[in-house]
Structures are given as C-alpha cells and as structure tokens.
Amino acid sequence: MTYKKELLEIKNLHAGVEGKEIIKGLNLTINEGEVHAIMGPNGAGKSTLSHILTGKPGYVVSSGEILFHGKNLLDLKTEERALEGLFLMMQYPVEIEGVPMMTFLKYAMNAKRKYQGLEELDMSEFMKTVRKQASKLNISSEMLKRAINVGFSGGEKKRMETLQMALLNPDLAILDEADSGLDIDALKTVFLGINALLDGKKSLLIITHHDDLFEYVKPDFVHVFSDGKIIKSGDQTLAFTLEAKGYTDFINEAKC
Amino acid sequence: MLKFSDHIQFQDSSVPSLFSFQQKGREVCAHLTDLKTEAFKYTPIESVLTENYFKVSKNAHDHTHCDCEKKFLPFEAHEIHFCDGALHHHLHYIEGAECLSLEDAFADHETAPYLNKIDLDKFPLAALNTAYVQEGIFLRISKTPAKPIALIYNGKSAGFHNIRNFIILEKGVTAEIFELYQGNDEAYFINMVNEIFVAPDATLTHYLWQNDGKTAVHSSFNHVHVKENGHFNSFAFQTGSKLSRCETHVLLEQENATALVNGAYVIGSQTLADTTTDIEHLSAHTNSDQIVKGVMRDHAHGVFQGKILIKPGAVQTNGHQTHRALLLSDDAKVDVKPALEIYADDVKCSHGATSGALDEEQLFYLKSRGIAEDEAKKILTSAFLNEACEAISNQEIKAFFEKLSFQI
Numbered sequence: 001m002t003y004k005k006e007l008l009e010i011k012n013l014h015a016g017v018e019g020k021e022i023i024k025g026l027n028l029t030i031n032e033g034e035v036h037a038i039m040g041p042n043g044a045g046k047s048t049l050s051h052i053l054t055g056k057p058g059y060v061v062s063s064g065e066i067l068f069h070g071k072n073l074l075d076l077k078t079e080e081r082a083l084e085g086l087f088l089m090m091q092y093p094v095e096i097e098g099v100p101m102m103t104f105l106k107y108a109m110n111a112k113r114k115y116q117g118l119e120e121l122d123m124s125e126f127m128k129t130v131r132k133q134a135s136k137l138n139i140s141s142e143m144l145k146r147a148i149n150v151g152f153s154g155g156e157k158k159r160m161e162t163l164q165m166a167l168l169n170p171d172l173a174i175l176d177e178a179d180s181g182l183d184i185d186a187l188k189t190v191f192l193g194i195n196a197l198l199d200g201k202k203s204l205l206i207i208t209h210h211d212d213l214f215e216y217v218k219p220d221f222v223h224v225f226s227d228g229k230i231i232k233s234g235d236q237t238l239a240f241t242l243e244a245k246g247y248t249d250f251i252n253e254a255k256c
Numbered sequence: 257m258l259k260f261s262d263h264i265q266f267q268d269s270s271v272p273s274l275f276s277f278q279q280k281g282r283e284v285c286a287h288l289t290d291l292k293t294e295a296f297k298y299t300p301i302e303s304v305l306t307e308n309y310f311k312v313s314k315n316a317h318d319h320t321h322c323d324c325e326k327k328f329l330p331f332e333a334h335e336i337h338f339c340d341g342a343l344h345h346h347l348h349y350i351e352g353a354e355c356l357s358l359e360d361a362f363a364d365h366e367t368a369p370y371l372n373k374i375d376l377d378k379f380p381l382a383a384l385n386t387a388y389v390q391e392g393i394f395l396r397i398s399k400t401p402a403k404p405i406a407l408i409y410n411g412k413s414a415g416f417h418n419i420r421n422f423i424i425l426e427k428g429v430t431a432e433i434f435e436l437y438q439g440n441d442e443a444y445f446i447n448m449v450n451e452i453f454v455a456p457d458a459t460l461t462h463y464l465w466q467n468d469g470k471t472a473v474h475s476s477f478n479h480v481h482v483k484e485n486g487h488f489n490s491f492a493f494q495t496g497s498k499l500s501r502c503e504t505h506v507l508l509e510q511e512n513a514t515a516l517v518n519g520a521y522v523i524g525s526q527t528l529a530d531t532t533t534d535i536e537h538l539s540a541h542t543n544s545d546q547i548v549k550g551v552m553r554d555h556a557h558g559v560f561q562g563k564i565l566i567k568p569g570a571v572q573t574n575g576h577q578t579h580r581a582l583l584l585s586d587d588a589k590v591d592v593k594p595a596l597e598i599y600a601d602d603v604k605c606s607h608g609a610t611s612g613a614l615d616e617e618q619l620f621y622l623k624s625r626g627i628a629e630d631e632a633k634k635i636l637t638s639a640f641l642n643e644a645c646e647a648i649s650n651q652e653i654k655a656f657f658e659k660l661s662f663q664i
C-alpha cells in the first residue's frame with residue numbers, strides 16, 4: 001500500500017456554540033487525495049463542524065485537537081486557514097450587496113497569490129482565468145457582473161461556490177450540503193464540476209443527506225454522524241444501507 | 257455678543273455696497289449671544305471654537321510661495337483656488353461663464369438681484385459669514401461649460417475664514433461644481449456660504465469633498481433656489497476636520513423643480529460630522545430625494561438632521577429621505593433627527609433611518625476566502641457607502657468618490 005500523507009486530523013473534539021455542546025468527541029483523519037462523506041440527520045452538528053474547521057466567530061472548542069498540514073488549525077485565523085488550503089462551500093452562501101462578484105474574486109485570488117509569494121494577476125490574465133472556469137460551470141458573464149450572490153437561485157449560488165473552489169484551488173474542500181435544493185441538472189453540473197477538480201491530491205469532506213451525488217463524486221469513506229460524533233464508518237455501501245433503512249432505524253440499531 | 261467676537265480680526269470692505277452688506281450681518285451678530293440653538297442641538301460648535309480659531313497665526317501662510325496653484329483634482333476641471341479665505345490668484349476665463357471676485361461683483365452691482373435671500377436671524381453662521389466675509393466669487397453661467405468648475409479651499413494658517421459665493425445658472429444651462437476643502441493641522445475655522453440660483457430648465461450638480469485638516473472646524477451652508485423644471489443634484493462627502501457641518505437648504509420654488517441631496521461621511525477618532533438638510537416644497541409637482549450614509553469609527557459622532565417641508569398648495573409632491581449609519585466601534589454614536597412638515601394633500605413623503613454594525617456573516621464569508629480582516633472590512637464599508645454615490649452621473653467623479661470611499 002502506498003504511503004498516505006495526513007491532511008486533516010481531528011482528535012477527540014468537543015465543541016459548541018453559546019455554551020451548548022454540539023460536537024461531542026469527534027475523531028476523523030483525512031489523508032491527501034481522499035474523498036470523505038459525512039451523513040447524518042438534521043441538527044446532528046454537521047454544519048457546526050464545518051464552522052469550527054473554518055473558525056467562524058461564536059463557535060468554541062472546549063477540548064481536543066485539529067491538525068491541518070500538521071499545523072494546529074485552531075491557532076490560525078479564518079483567512080489564514082483559507083490561505084493554507086481550506087475551503088468551505090457554504091450551505092447558505094451570504095448575499096453581499098454592493099460588491100461585484102468579479103471584484104471579490106480578484107481580492108480572493110490575489111490574497112492567495114500574495115501568500116504564495118506570487119505577483120498579483122494582471123487584469124487580462126485574471127479575466128481569462130475566471131471566464132475559462134466559469135464557462136465549464138455554465139456561469140454567464142452577466143452573472144459575474146452581479147453583486148456577490150445577490151439575486152442568485154440556489155443552483156446559481158452553488159455553481160458560484162464551485163467557481164470559487166476552482167479558482168482558489170484548495171487542498172481540502174468542505175462541501176456543506178452542496179446538493180440541497182438542487183434539481184437533477186444543477187446537481188450534475190456542480191458535482192461533475194467538482195469531480196473535474198480532483199487531481200489525486202485534493203481532498204473532499206462532503207456533508208450530505210442523500211447518496212444521489214455519489215453518482216458524480218465517489219466517496220472513499222462514508223461516516224454516519226449522529227449527536228455530535230461519528231457512530232459508524234465504512235465505504236460507499238454504508239450510504240446505501242443508510243438510505244434503505246433511514247436515519248432513525250440505522251442510528252437506533254447502531255446504539256444497541 | 258458671541259464669546260469669541262472680540263478675537264475676530266477684520267477689515268471693513270472699501271467697496272461701499274459690500275461694506276453695507278457686511279453691516280447688515282454685523283447688526284444681526286450684535287444680537288447673537290450664543291450658537292446653542294435647536295439647530296445645533298447635537299453639534300456643539302461653540303464649545304469647540306476657542307480663541308485660537310480667531311487669532312491670525314504668527315507664521316501666517318505666505319501666498320507668494322505656495323503650492324495652491326497646482327492642479328489638485330485627478331480629472332479635468334476649471335480649478336479656482338482659495339487660500340485661507342482669500343481668492344488665490346486671478347480668475348480663469350471660463351467659456352460661457354462670467355466669473356468675478358466678490359468685490360468686483362459688488363462694485364459692478366452684479367450681486368444686487370441676489371442679495372438678502374437668506375434670513376440671517378435664522379442662520380447664525382450665515383450671519384457671521386455676512387458680517388466678516390473676506391472674499392468669494394460671483395459665477396454666472398450662461399452656457400453649459402465643457403468641464404466641471406472646481407472651487408478649492410486650502411486652509412494653511414489659523415484663523416477665521418469666511419467665503420461667500422454666488423452661483424447663478426441661467427435658463428437651460430447644465431453645469432457641475434466641485435468643491436474641495438483641504439488643509440493642514442492649523443486651527444482654522446472655515447465658514448462658507450454659497451447662494452445658488454437655478455433658473456428654469458437648468459441643472460446644477462454640486463459635489464463637495466470636505467477633507468479639512470484634523471484641527472479645523474468646518475461649516476458650509478448651501479442655500480439653493482430652484483425654478484420651474486430646474487434640478488439641483490448634490491453629493492457631499494465629509495471625511496476631514498474636527499467638527500464639521502454641511503447644511504443644504506433647498507427651495508423648490510416652481511413646478512417640476514427637483515432636488516437630489518445625497519451625502520456620505522467617514523469619520524474616526526473624536527470627530528463630529530453633521531449633515532443638515534432642509535428641503536422646502538413651495539410649489540406643486542416638486543420632487544426631492546435624499547440618501548445619506550455615514551461610517552463611524554472610534555469615538556466619532558455622526559449627526560443627521562433632515563427636514564422636508566411641504567407648503568400649502570404644493571400638491572402632488574414627493575419628498576423622500578434616508579439615513580443609514582454604519583458603526584464600526586461601540587464608542588461611536590449617531591444622532592438622527594428627521595422632520596416632515598406637511599401642509600398639503602396628495603403628497604408622498606417618507607423618511608427612514610437605520611444604524612448597525614458590519615454584518616458578521618458577510619465578514620466571515622470574505623475571510624473564509626482568504627481575504628484579510630482589514631481588507632474585508634474595507635470592501636464592506638465601501639460597498640455600504642457606494643449606495644450614496646450611485647446617482648452620480650459623471651462617471652469620472654463617481655469613480656473618484658468610489659476610490660476615496662475604499663481608501664478612507
């Protein structure tokens with residue numbers, strides 16, 4: 001077996017928000033190039049996990065450790081985590097009136113380039129790069145002219161998030177319910193788009209309810225998440241069992 | 257008598273008609289005991305004005321060796337410069353316009369039809385300006401100029417600087433005036449009055465950037481008359497001085513006259529910026545709209561007082577007003593006093609005010625894409641301000657303000 005390099009290591013994590021413990025002893029290791037899926041019922045704490053990983057204000061870690069590229073992730077600010085190669089595709093991307101999408105993409109890409117010691121992109125290079133990726137995701141230039149996520153449909157928002165992932169080229173992307181609210185066509189565009197970005201080194205942490213998207217992106221590992229921790233891990237067949245039984249029965253059986 | 261009156265150093269004008277103009281101001285000032293009127297409820301201008309602002313400093317600015325003649329603005333404009341309240345050098349020729357110094361205009365009786373339009377008893381700072389006016393210009397525009405006319409006021413020495421301008425747009429003319437106030441750290445008090453007359457079918461767009469020095473006290477008062485189908489559009493951006501007041505009083509005197517009175521301010525440390533507007537709808541079918549946005553950091557204090565008055569008979573009018581404040585610190589504060597006085601039927605009037613901090617979700621979103629906190633805040637702050645610039649039709653000037661709102 002080839003040697004796998006650890007990318008993300010979560011060790012016995014306890015964390016919460018507003019004094020309420022939501023993550024209750026989570027362990028998870030993601031190696032370079034692996035696709036992991038977390039499945040679990042509403043309110044289990046999946047989004048909370050994604051917010052803790054990205055350092056959203058208000059979320060507090062009470063114990064445990066998170067390493068990313070071997071560094072203590074919790075010592076880094078949100079923007080430093082992004083520059084280190086962590087990306088979160090948000091469940092509900094926020095709308096920002098008054099900031100054009102292109103302006104925003106330019107700031108984000110140049111922040112990354114600066115961190116890597118590269119020169120800022122010149123305008124024509126930037127436009128070319130964005131347009132190329134955008135066309136793969138069926139994003140029109142009219143959409144790129146709008147303010148960040150303003151007036152976008154659910155599917156458009158997710159395609160825009162995918163575009164950002166393509167442009168920022170993270171090492172680990174967390175997809176928080178990237179499939180929710182998408183019709184079949186949009187699901188296909190988004191996940192084939194994500195699949196095309198996988199290069200053997202990039203890793204994914206997919207948070208989802210359903211196995212539909214696995215048609216386009218194959219998980220190496222599936223974890224069942226309940227009440228703040230992983231209760232069972234397996235391969236893709238676990239997802240099918242889960243879908244067949246339903247969360248409640250599956251979780252009750254697992255507890256016995 | 258005002259507490260600082262004894263410190264004012266002043267020479268009477270040698271032009272008789274200007275001298276009698278000053279005398280009228282002096283008479284009103286003689287009855288003034290303080291500036292603590294209702295109109296200055298939130299803006300303690302008098303307590304800020306110590307005697308330092310009225311003494312002419314020893315190291316007074318030397319007009320013969322100064323850079324005030326250089327071009328200041330990054331866009332094409334006829335630039336007219338003032339230094340410490342004095343018109344700096346001979347006036348340019350502006351095609352389609354007559355531009356005279358205040359003394360010349362008074363001497364030629366050009367100003368006669370435009371005098372005594374401000375009720376000095378109601379506006380103490382305008383009374384002071386009248387009493388102690390040093391210089392100004394008389395600008396009558398009879399043909400649409402090719403480029404904006406810029407008035408640039410440099411504060412270089414301590415002292416009390418009073419400037420009075422008369423700006424007249426003749427029928428059908430479209431013109432843009434850009435006023436820039438800037439200065440050093442000397443204790444100067446610039447007290448400015450513009451009397452603006454917009455004839456039928458004429459459009460004046462008035463821009464103002466108040467970037468005075470951080471010790472300066474600034475007051476600019478724009479008193480505007482708009483006739484039938486005339487338009488007054490303005491955008492005032494306040495970023496400088498220790499205490500500033502930008503007051504706009506518009507009289508929509510005939511049918512289909514409109515006013516768009518927009519503004520923004522970005523202030524920090526202990527500064528105060530006051531935006532006061534008073535729009536009088538005196539005739540039917542008149543329209544006004546205002547949007548003012550303020551950003552406050554540190555211990556800064558924003559003030560917005562907006563009044564819309566609909567006189568009897570001014571039916572089928574629209575008057576709208578919005579003020580939005582962005583408070584970037586817990587110690588910053590804003591006082592908002594809207595007033596609608598409606599004495600006619602069939603009118604649409606509204607006012608709205610909001611205040612709040614930056615949206616945490618938006619900030620998090622930008623940071624999660626690798627954008628540093630400071631830069632993310634700037635992006636959101638300038639996006640907030642840009643709504644107030646949206647109506648600016650001159651793209652170069654719009655870009656100028658948008659860039660400024662990002663840098664500040």
Ligand SMILES: Nc1ncnc2c1ncn2[C@@H]1O[C@H](COP(=O)(O)OP(=O)(O)O)[C@@H](O)[C@H]1O
Pocket residue numbers: 017018020022040041042043044045046047048049058
């Ligand atoms: N900001 C918050 N304040 C209080 N409770 C929260 C907050 N965010 C999430 N929660 C609670 O934490 C639990 C987990 O929520 P979440 O992580 O969104 O679950 P999931 O994404 O698995 O559906 C829920 O009970 C939710 O109500």
Ligand SMILES: [Mg+2]
Pocket residue numbers: 046047048091176177
């Ligand atoms: Mg969720």
